[in-house]
Amino acid sequence: MIKTIDYLFLYSLGAIWLLLLFNVRCSFAGYSFYLETMARKIDIIKGIPYYPCVSILVPAHNEEKVIERSMLAMLKLDYPRDKLEIIVINDNSKDQTGNILQNLQLQYPDRNLKIITTDDQTGGKGKANALNMGLKQAQGEYIVVYDADNTPEVMSLRYLVYEILSCERYGAVIGKFRTRNKNASMLTKFINIETLSFQWMIQGGRWKLHRLCLLPGTNFIIQKKLLEEIGGWDPKAIAEDTELSIRVYFQGYEIAFMPKAVAWEQEPETLSVWLKQRTRWVKGNIYVLNKFLLSSLHASGPIILDLVYRLVETFLFFSAIIISDVIFVLGLLGIDKISLPGNFIIIWVLAYILFILEISINLTMEKGELNFHNTLLVMLMYFTYCQCWIVVCVRGIYSYTRDAVLKREHVWYKTERF
Amino acid sequence: MDNLNKKTKGYFILSIMELFILMSLFFLSPALVTPKNYVLLCLTFFLGILAFSTQLVVGLLASLFLVFIYGSLILYKAIFGGNLEFSLAKDYFWLLVFPVVAYTFGRLGVLANEFSDIITDLRQEVKNLVRVDSLTGFNNKQKFYEDLYDEMRRAKRHDFDLAVAMVKVMYFSELVAMYGRDKADDIIRLMVKNIQQALRYEDKKYRLEADTVAFILPNTNKEGAEVVKERLRKSLDHITLFDGEKQERLNFNFKMGILSYDKKSDDVLAFKQRLEQELQYDV
Numbered sequence: 001m002i003k004t005i006d007y008l009f010l011y012s013l014g015a016i017w018l019l020l021l022f023n024v025r026c027s028f029a030g031y032s033f034y035l036e037t038m039a040r041k042i043d044i045i046k047g048i049p050y051y052p053c054v055s056i057l058v059p060a061h062n063e064e065k066v067i068e069r070s071m072l073a074m075l076k077l078d079y080p081r082d083k084l085e086i087i088v089i090n091d092n093s094k095d096q097t098g099n100i101l102q103n104l105q106l107q108y109p110d111r112n113l114k115i116i117t118t119d120d121q122t123g124g125k126g127k128a129n130a131l132n133m134g135l136k137q138a139q140g141e142y143i144v145v146y147d148a149d150n151t152p153e154v155m156s157l158r159y160l161v162y163e164i165l166s167c168e169r170y171g172a173v174i175g176k177f178r179t180r181n182k183n184a185s186m187l188t189k190f191i192n193i194e195t196l197s198f199q200w201m202i203q204g205g206r207w208k209l210h211r212l213c214l215l216p217g218t219n220f221i222i223q224k225k226l227l228e229e230i231g232g233w234d235p236k237a238i239a240e241d242t243e244l245s246i247r248v249y250f251q252g253y254e255i256a257f258m259p260k261a262v263a264w265e266q267e268p269e270t271l272s273v274w275l276k277q278r279t280r281w282v283k284g285n286i287y288v289l290n291k292f293l294l295s296s297l298h299a300s301g302p303i304i305l306d307l308v309y310r311l312v313e314t315f316l317f318f319s320a321i322i323i324s325d326v327i328f329v330l331g332l333l334g335i336d337k338i339s340l341p342g343n344f345i346i347i348w349v350l351a352y353i354l355f356i357l358e359i360s361i362n363l364t365m366e367k368g369e370l371n372f373h374n375t376l377l378v379m380l381m382y383f384t385y386c387q388c389w390i391v392v393c394v395r396g397i398y399s400y401t402r403d404a405v406l407k408r409e410h411v412w413y414k415t416e417r418f
Numbered sequence: 419m420d421n422l423n424k425k426t427k428g429y430f431i432l433s434i435m436e437l438f439i440l441m442s443l444f445f446l447s448p449a450l451v452t453p454k455n456y457v458l459l460c461l462t463f464f465l466g467i468l469a470f471s472t473q474l475v476v477g478l479l480a481s482l483f484l485v486f487i488y489g490s491l492i493l494y495k496a497i498f499g500g501n502l503e504f505s506l507a508k509d510y511f512w513l514l515v516f517p518v519v520a521y522t523f524g525r526l527g528v529l530a531n532e533f534s535d536i537i538t539d540l541r542q543e544v545k546n547l548v549r550v551d552s553l554t555g556f557n558n559k560q561k562f563y564e565d566l567y568d569e570m571r572r573a574k575r576h577d578f579d580l581a582v583a584m585v586k587v588m589y590f591s592e593l594v595a596m597y598g599r600d601k602a603d604d605i606i607r608l609m610v611k612n613i614q615q616a617l618r619y620e621d622k623k624y625r626l627e628a629d630t631v632a633f634i635l636p637n638t639n640k641e642g643a644e645v646v647k648e649r650l651r652k653s654l655d656h657i658t659l660f661d662g663e664k665q666e667r668l669n670f671n672f673k674m675g676i677l678s679y680d681k682k683s684d685d686v687l688a689f690k691q692r693l694e695q696e697l698q699y700d701v
Contacts, residue, residue, distance in 0.1 A: 010497065017493065024486050031479060346496065346510065350489035353513050357482045360521075364475040 005336050008323050013347055015320035019313065020354055026205035027358045033208040034200060034365045037259055044158040049165060054157065054221070055085045055140030059130035063148035064096040065417040066266060071104050073151035075111060078158060085112045087134045088148075092124030127217075127414075128233035128240035135224075135232050143227060147218040149417060151180065152263040159261035160221040171253025172222035172245075174203070174213055175261030181418065184269045189377055190385040191267040191274075196369060197362040203257050210305055213255040215248075217241035219263040226253060237291075239284020246292050269418045275392060277415045282396025283403075321390070355382050422532060429526040433466070436519055450508065458488070458512050465516060466523040474524030481520035485513050551625040553603055554610045562624040562632060566686045569622075569634055573679055580679040581635045581643040584693050585613070585650065588671035590629030605670070612653040617646070632693075643676045650674060673697045 056074060060067055067088075074086055090098050101115050116133055123130060135143065144160065146152060156175055163173040176199055182192035206212045215222075217240070230247045237243035248255055268274040289311060330336045359378045363370040402408075440459065444450050461484060469477020492509060549561040557565070566582065573580040587593070587609070594602040610623075613631070617623070622634040635646060654672050675696025679689070 013493070013497070017490065020486065024482060027482060028479060031475065346489060346492050349510060349513060350485070350493070353485055353489075353517060354482065357478055357485065357517055361475055361478045361482065364473075364478065370474070 003336075005327060005330070009327055012320035012323045012327075015316040016347055016351060019316060019320075020351060022309075022313070023201070023358055024354065025209070026201045027361055028205075029208040030201040030205035031361060031365070033204040033257075034259075036208070042159070042162060042260065044155060044162050048158065048162050051080050051083045052142055052161065052165070053083050053085065053140040054079065054142045054144055054161065055087055055134075055138035055224070056144045056146060057131055057134035057138065058086065058088045058146050058148055059091055059127050059134070060088055060093065060097055060101075060148040061091045061124070061130070061414050062093045062095045062097060063417065064093075064100060066149040067097055068100050068104065070146070070148055070150055071101070071113075074146065075104075075108060075113070076154055077152060077156070078154045079161070081111065084157075085114065085138065085140055087114045087116065087137055089123075089130040089134045090115055090117045091130040092118050092120050125235060126238070126240075128237055129235045131240070132232045132235065135227060138224060141224055142221050143224050144221045145218060146263060147265060149266040150177070150218055150263045151265075152219065152261075156219070156261040156263055157221075159258050163256055163258040163261075164221050164223070167254075167256070169254045170256045171226045171248045171251065172215060172220055172255045173258050173261075174216055174220040174255060175263060176257075176259040177216060177219050177263050177265050179267050180264040181266050181269065184418070187271060187274060187385075188267050188269055189374075190381055193359060193363065193369075193374060193378060193381065194385070195267075196366050197359050199257075199259070200362045200365050201358065204259065207257045211254055212249075212305065213257045214245040215241040215255060218265065219261065220255075222248070223253075226251060237284060237287055238280050239288060242285060242288050243291070246288060266417060268415060271388075273416050275388075275395070278389070278392040279395045279399060282393055283400045286396065286400045318393075352382055355386075419536070422529065422536075426526070426529040426533070429522055429529060433519075433522045433526055436515075436522060437463075437466075440515065458515075462512075462515055462519050466519045469520045469524035470527040470530075472527070474521070474528050477520035477524035477527075478517070481516040484516045488516075489513055553606060554623075554625050554631070556610065556623045556625040556631065558624065559626050562626060562634075563686050563690075565622055565624075565634055566689065567684065569636060570679060570684055570686065570689070573636075574681045574684070577681075579637055579639040579642070581638040581640070581646070581676060582632060582679070582689070582693055583635060583643070583646060583650065583674065583676040584626075584630065584632045584697060585654070586673045586697055587629045588673060593670075609654060613650065616649040616653040638678070640678045643678055647674060647676050673700045675700055 058070070058074070063070075071086075071088070077084070088101055090101055098115075098117060105113050105115065114137065116137060118124065118130070118133065123133070131145065142161070142164065144157065152175075160173050160175055164170050177195065179188060179192040179195060181188050183189070203213050203216075226248065230244075230251055233240045234243050234247075245255055268277055293311070327336075356375075356378050359381070360370055360375065363374055363378075440462065444455070444459075465477065465480055465484065468480055546560075549557050551558050569580055572578060587606075590602070593605065597605070610631075613623070613633075617633060617635075620636065622636075624632045624634075626632050633646075635643065638646065651672070651674060654670070675693050677689070677693045677696050683689075
């Protein structure tokens with residue numbers, strides 16, 4: 001006879017199978033997007049119809065370790081100088097960030113480099129707040145955001161401008177970010193594999209399937225007019241990028257992905273920094289779900305799909321994991337056991353093999369990344385790095401709930417630099 | 419290159435080994451010989467061929483598809499089909515076989531492509547570097563343009579005379595069709611031998627096309643050029659070809675043009691074009 005526990009088990013099997021199906025579909029779509037991008041003729045030298053004024057916003061809070069090189073990279077961007085404005089928001093920094101920026105201003109007097117300095121009274125309220133301050137000062141027709149650790153490639157701004165001008169529906173265009181310090185530690189190697197896969201499979205795949213992308217928080221261009229229409233960034237949002245993306249879609253615009261606009265960024269080198277950063281992302285995503293779930297009932301378009309997808313994914317995944325874990329423990333303690341015959345280990349074998357294949361496929365799209373060393377890392381990643389995500393999710397949910405219950409303001413955690 | 423060679427051999431052996439192991443399994447365990455497994459074996463072969471002949475990523479995508487479909491099928495049978503006798507040795511190993519075969523064959527394909535790229539590059543490089551035609555020992559077209567430019571500059575600067583001659587074997591492709599490539603080559607060789615006797619040592623000789631040769635004749639004025647033309651015509655008029663026992667005397671049609679340099683422009687391409695026009699008047 002089939003018992004309740006059997007139904008629950010079957011449910012978790014089905015849920016995991018569905019998630020596997022989603023990801024297989026995304027892999028194919030991501031590759032198809034890659035082929036499309038490679039086949040496109042993109043002439044960034046002569047193909048840009050006109051050069052709009054662009055304001056680059058760089059929020060910087062205690063960034064003395066990285067800010068100089070990032071600024072130099074931005075100053076080197078290939079774009080008409082009289083059309084480019086760089087605004088750094090030196091947000092309540094307690095280190096040498098301000099001095100470094102001033103020196104740069106003296107060294108490049110002919111460049112349009114503006115510095116907005118805030119203290120603990122006027123600033124220090126997180127990235128969204130800093131960006132809003134920059135937005136007020138910006139003169140450009142388009143806004144580009146780079147994090148203070150970003151070193152964009154020389155031509156990347158041209159790609160972003162080219163793409164956003166190519167279609168009126170594009171409210172924003174995101175570029176691709178890559179890991180500069182991928183060889184620094186085992187963790188950064190994992191992050192490198194993770195970010196590449198995320199961008200090709202999730203961003204590229206979703207763009208191909210549903211014309212949907214989410215702003216990554218850095219290395220993107222957005223219409224200033226649109227930003228002003230929707231009131232800039234939400235200062236309460238911790239994942240201000242995802243939050244903004246959803247409002248861009250609500251406004252009827254699309255966010256496109258241009259993988260040829262590359263910026264290199266620094267990733268956390270130690271587990272504790274990584275945990276804090278990712279916990280912030282999880283909290284930010286819960287905030288976004290919380291904020292838009294009800295209002296989204298009145299909206300339409302692909303963004304609803306994403307919200308529903310996120311919710312379903314989170315719900316399916318967590319319920320499946322928790323249920324199967326509980327069943328495992330019950331079985332171990334001898335309280336209750338699945339009466340279904342058969343060997344269901346297949347779902348885990350399947351999940352593992354599909355994971356390795358999907359990640360490998362994504363790595364082939366980046367020259368030199370699918371090597372023997374990385375293949376071994378992918379095999380290892382499933383049991384190590386990926387499991388850490390469970391910790392991150394639990395931490396994020398716990399921290400968000402605690403803040404909500406105690407009515408505390410979410411504290412902005414700024415990722416430490418190396 | 420050494421490393422590439424080693425890798426290619428390694429992946430080749432690995433690919434063969436995989437197929438060997440797979441086939442051995444069927445011989446060692448007759449229980450595996452089922453229609454289902456035969457289909458899966460066929461799919462594995464096709465997957466390997468696909469991964470090798472297209473791209474690694476195409477192979478991986480195909481194996482992703484196969485693994486997902488096959489895995490889902492097993493899962494479905496386990497839940498709804500009442501089929502309980504699944505085991506690693508009998509069923510699950512296909513889930514591993516697909517990706518492993520796709521990866522090794524795909525890698526082998528990548529390495530083969532790398533070799534072919536290297537060869538293409540080298541060929542191009544050799545083409546750019548080589549200045550001598552292997553059959554005649556004459557210089558080739560690139561060298562002709564380089565030398566012609568130098569000689570034109572020199573003639574202009576030091577007020578030397580300069581003439582250039584061109585000889586074209588008519589109906590060369592028909593000749594090749596009639597006598598074969600080897601004999602046509604013999605004819606060219608004989609032609610070259612005769613020409614060398616007719617020209618001075620310091621005259622520069624080039625093979626521009628399969629059927630066309632050209633000569634730069636420094637310090638040769640218009641009258642001198644006419645003399646050369648006559649000598650060339652005589653030497654090329656009769657070519658006797660020895661074919662084993664019998665001696666074959668062949669008559670060929672040649673067109674010959676000769677042009678002396680007027681020292682006005684440095685444009686080698688325009689000069690060559692005028693020389694080609696000269697050929698048309700040689701009726």
